[in-house]
Amino acid sequence: MSMTGRRQTRERPRMNTIARRDFLKISGGSALGLLLAGLPRGWVGGAYAADAPETPKIRFGIIALTDCSSIVMAHELGLFRKYGIDSTISKEASWAVIRDRLSLGENQATHMLYGMPYASTMGLFGSPKKPMIIPFVINRNGQGITLKKELVAKGVRTPQALKPMVDEAKKKGQPMTFAMTFPPGTHAMWMRYWLGAGGINPDKDISLITIPPPQMVANMKVGKMDGYCVGEPWNARAVFDKIGYTVISSQRIWKDHPEKVLGMAEEFAEKNPKTVRAILRAMIEASRYIDKMENREKVAKIVSRPQYINTAKEVILSRLQGKYDYGDGRPIEQDPLYMTFYVRRTNFPWKSHGVWWLSQFRRWGMVSEPPDYKGLVNRVHRPDLFKQVAKEMGLSLPDGDYKKEVLFDGVPFNPHKPEEYAKSFPVNNVA
Numbered sequence: 001m002s003m004t005g006r007r008q009t010r011e012r013p014r015m016n017t018i019a020r021r022d023f024l025k026i027s028g029g030s031a032l033g034l035l036l037a038g039l040p041r042g043w044v045g046g047a048y049a050a051d052a053p054e055t056p057k058i059r060f061g062i063i064a065l066t067d068c069s070s071i072v073m074a075h076e077l078g079l080f081r082k083y084g085i086d087s088t089i090s091k092e093a094s095w096a097v098i099r100d101r102l103s104l105g106e107n108q109a110t111h112m113l114y115g116m117p118y119a120s121t122m123g124l125f126g127s128p129k130k131p132m133i134i135p136f137v138i139n140r141n142g143q144g145i146t147l148k149k150e151l152v153a154k155g156v157r158t159p160q161a162l163k164p165m166v167d168e169a170k171k172k173g174q175p176m177t178f179a180m181t182f183p184p185g186t187h188a189m190w191m192r193y194w195l196g197a198g199g200i201n202p203d204k205d206i207s208l209i210t211i212p213p214p215q216m217v218a219n220m221k222v223g224k225m226d227g228y229c230v231g232e233p234w235n236a237r238a239v240f241d242k243i244g245y246t247v248i249s250s251q252r253i254w255k256d257h258p259e260k261v262l263g264m265a266e267e268f269a270e271k272n273p274k275t276v277r278a279i280l281r282a283m284i285e286a287s288r289y290i291d292k293m294e295n296r297e298k299v300a301k302i303v304s305r306p307q308y309i310n311t312a313k314e315v316i317l318s319r320l321q322g323k324y325d326y327g328d329g330r331p332i333e334q335d336p337l338y339m340t341f342y343v344r345r346t347n348f349p350w351k352s353h354g355v356w357w358l359s360q361f362r363r364w365g366m367v368s369e370p371p372d373y374k375g376l377v378n379r380v381h382r383p384d385l386f387k388q389v390a391k392e393m394g395l396s397l398p399d400g401d402y403k404k405e406v407l408f409d410g411v412p413f414n415p416h417k418p419e420e421y422a423k424s425f426p427v428n429n430v431a
Contacts, residue, residue, distance in 0.1 A: 065213055065309070
């Protein structure tokens with residue numbers, strides 16, 4: 001296996017604790033000894049025995065993106081351990097590796113693009129059929145579309161302004177090239193939606209390629225693409241390196257849009273309900289920690305390390321704090337819709353968002369027939385698991401699982417009429 005394909009792992013931080021067998025010798029192994037030691041009966045590895053995770057050793061997959069932060073911080077702050085989880089962080093080379101290692105059981109929970117659990121459950125895009133679930137949304141907002149620097153001088157700030165150049169390049173037989181990170185994922189959908197709003201068909205008018213997130217900037221430097229959609233910090237990195245500019249942030253395409261999720265295999269979740277609850281508790285606490293602005297500098301410092309994102313802390317921190325230098329001459333902006341991890345019910349897995357994703361699979365011809373919207377969403381989206389933990393932690397919950405939304409082009413999304421929505425766009429590939 002190549003060096004880029006090898007898993008990079010980060011074991012949980014060690015603590016100076018007494019081994020259980022040595023502790024039992026000290027205490028005589030009795031209930032009295034446990035009480036004298038100040039520990040309640042039934043306490044095992046950070047959780048009461050009755051509530052202890054069925055599978056305490058959990059390997060979490062991540063990709064080098066800012067939105068892996070809640071997994072990393074739950075690990076680094078000892079929150080997984082608090083709930084009886086012995087965590088290992090495994091940085092993977094691509095989203096395909098993320099999918100495959102979860103499918104094979106090498107990772108038990110993972111940082112995942114929103115559409116991936118659906119694609120795996122349906123067996124799309126070369127994935128073997130492996131039912132997966134979404135019990136938790138990691139973050140909202142904080143992605144972007146970056147174009148090469150030469151286009152800013154030509155006034156390209158909208159997809160409508162880009163269209164004449166796309167048409168000219170297509171006519172010459174040398175279509176413009178744009179990159180996303182994985183076909184069913186968020187970055188693919190933001191790129192497709194933005195281009196489509198300008199009358200550009202991403203499957204017919206341009207070349208749309210797949211590049212892993214950490215490789216985006218390097219590929220733009222060597223002229224491989226005209227633009228890309230990716231998560232942070234790789235949009236900020238292009239601005240920092242003066243090779244590109246952010247033409248639009250994803251939150252300007254869809255305010256408070258869903259982004260990464262915590263993905264799990266359906267089979268694993270069914271067999272390990274206590275483990276799932278323990279993971280969600282730790283993730284909620286980590287998310288709440290990150291969304292206190294005074295903690296974000298510490299978060300950026302930790303996630304910037306080589307075993308996680310491996311880039312300068314400053315590149316991560318600016319947009320993590322909502323400070324946007326677009327790199328196109330606009331003044332630095334304080335964006336109120338920066339990346340969130342907890343506030344405004346970030347973590348709640350709305351079923352309507354699953355319907356939106358399936359409608360986009362349909363819009364772009366990724367499925368030839370209307371999918372089983374209701375059946376698939378009920379299987380993949382698991383707000384019931386989140387609600388159970390949220391109630392235990394005293395968190396407020398929405399009244400339902402569905403809501404209507406409107407994106408930047410003004411087209412209303414009604415989750416109860418997904419087929420009409422998919423066919424309503426002037427640019428679509430519905431057969």
